Amino acid sequence: MTQVRTAEPVQDDVGGRETGSDSRRGGVHRAIPIGSRPEPWRRGLVLAALALLLGLFMLLHAHIPNRAKNLGSLVETFLPWFGLFIPVLLTGALLRRSASAVVALVLPVAVWLNLFGGLLTDKSHPGGDLTVASHNVGADNPDPARTARDLAASGADVLALQEMTEQARGTYEKALAEAYPHHTVQGTVGLWSKLPLSDSRPVDTKIDVGPLGDTKPADVKLTYTRALRTTVATDQGPLAVYVAHLGSVRVNPRAGFWTGHRDRGAQALGEAIAADQNERLVLLGDLNGTMDDRAFTGITSRMRSVQDTAGHGFGFTWPASFPVARIDQIMVRGVDPASSRVLPSTGSDHLPVAAGISW
Structure with missing residues (x-):
């Protein structure tokens, strides 16, 4: 009854x-x-289900297949931003006074903190034997001279540039000559150093067509040599340095997240690094992807990200006007990251990055 x-x-x-x-x-x-009005545990069941799905989505991101238009890589590129759904769901749970939804949010919070919580603390420490910096200067940069001056003022001992045009190359060489007496340029990438360089050569990153041609002005000329390897002579011994600018990615309805050139370049670069006999190695460059993306497993399995190890925050670098992803990377092997930081804008559509490393 x-x-x-x-x-x-x-x-x-x-x-x-x-x-x-x-x-x-x-x-x-x-x-x-009695019981016709839902109690706190019976309210907000839809919100609770959404919270659980969000947690599982982030937890199992590596199992999202790439066969469907590279959906897995697209998700991993912007994976930290899925945490923004947590406060949205929490607000809904509080408005509904739903105990079940609040408890269900424990899963996505725990997963997000496990994935990215370490980036919220400052892991840098003073010191470092060498400061390296990297910057995609932008093929359509309106003021390369200003960019060069800003980079020289950063105090980096070794400076890598990507996406240099033939027209702007002379400007960079002239503006950086005083601070950096040694440099090498291979195609659209270059390295300037206060220390002597040797054994400089291009690295094949398997780019067979111009992936930038549809986004750059018609009068901008780019060659397809987009990676180099050189050796920097330091007081602690030789340091192998790679500079790379991997292929661009595209998002469109038919192809989805198109990453063909970038993925081939990442594989070739990973193989070159794996075969390098030098104990100490640094990779500087615009890799057109985040290190959460499975496409970079060949690199991340052999090198450490300085931002993850010695940075503070996510270190987003692109686009410069409102950065949403860190696609400009500094990776190391055989040396210890001491610090990592993002430098102020120089007029490019990317932000420069710098790191201190020690032996």
């Missing part, structure tokens, strides 16, 4: 007298089934 409880006194339909539940006074009964 359904339990009932009586309502508060109501107005009598006939005389308008206030009556209660006593039938002897002619009161009117209003039966309300």
Whole structure:
């Protein structure tokens, strides 16, 4: 039998007298089934389900297939931003006073903190034997001279540039000559150093067509040599340095997240690094992807990201006007990252990055 409880006194339909539940006074009964109003654990079940799905989505991101238009790589590129759904769901749970939704949010919070919580603390420390910097200067940079001056003022001992045009190359060489007496340029990438360089050569990153041609002005000329390897002579011994600018990526309805050139370049670069006999190695460059992307497993399995190891925050670098992803990387092997930072804008569509390393 359904339990009932009586309502508060109501107005009598006939005389308008206030009556209660006593039938002897002619009161009117209003039966309300107990439990008809949802309790806190029964409210917001949809919000709870969404919270659990969000947590599982981030936890199992590596299992999202790339066969469907590289969906897995696209998700991993912007994976930290999925954490923004957590406060949205929490707000909904509080408004609904849903205990089940609040408890379900423990899963996505724990997963997000496990993936990215370490980036929220400052892991840098003073010192470092060498400062390296890297910057995609932008093929359509309106003021390369200003960019060169800003980079020289950073105090980096070794400076890597990507996406230099033939027209701007002379400007960079002239503006950086005083601070950096040694340099090498291979195609669109170059390295300037305060220390002597040797054994400089191009590295094949398997780019067979111009992936930048549809985004650059018609008068901008780019060659397809987009990676180099050189050796920097330091007081602690030789340091192998790679500079790379991997192929661009595209998002369109037909191809989805198109990463063909970049992925081939990442594989070739990983193989070159794996075969390098030098104990100490640094990779500087615009890799057109984040290190969460599975396409870079060949690199991340052999090298450490300085931002993850000695940075503070996510270190987003692109686009410069409102950075949403770190696609400009400094990776190391055989040396210890001491610090990592993002430098101020120089007029390019990327932000420069710098790191201190020690032996």
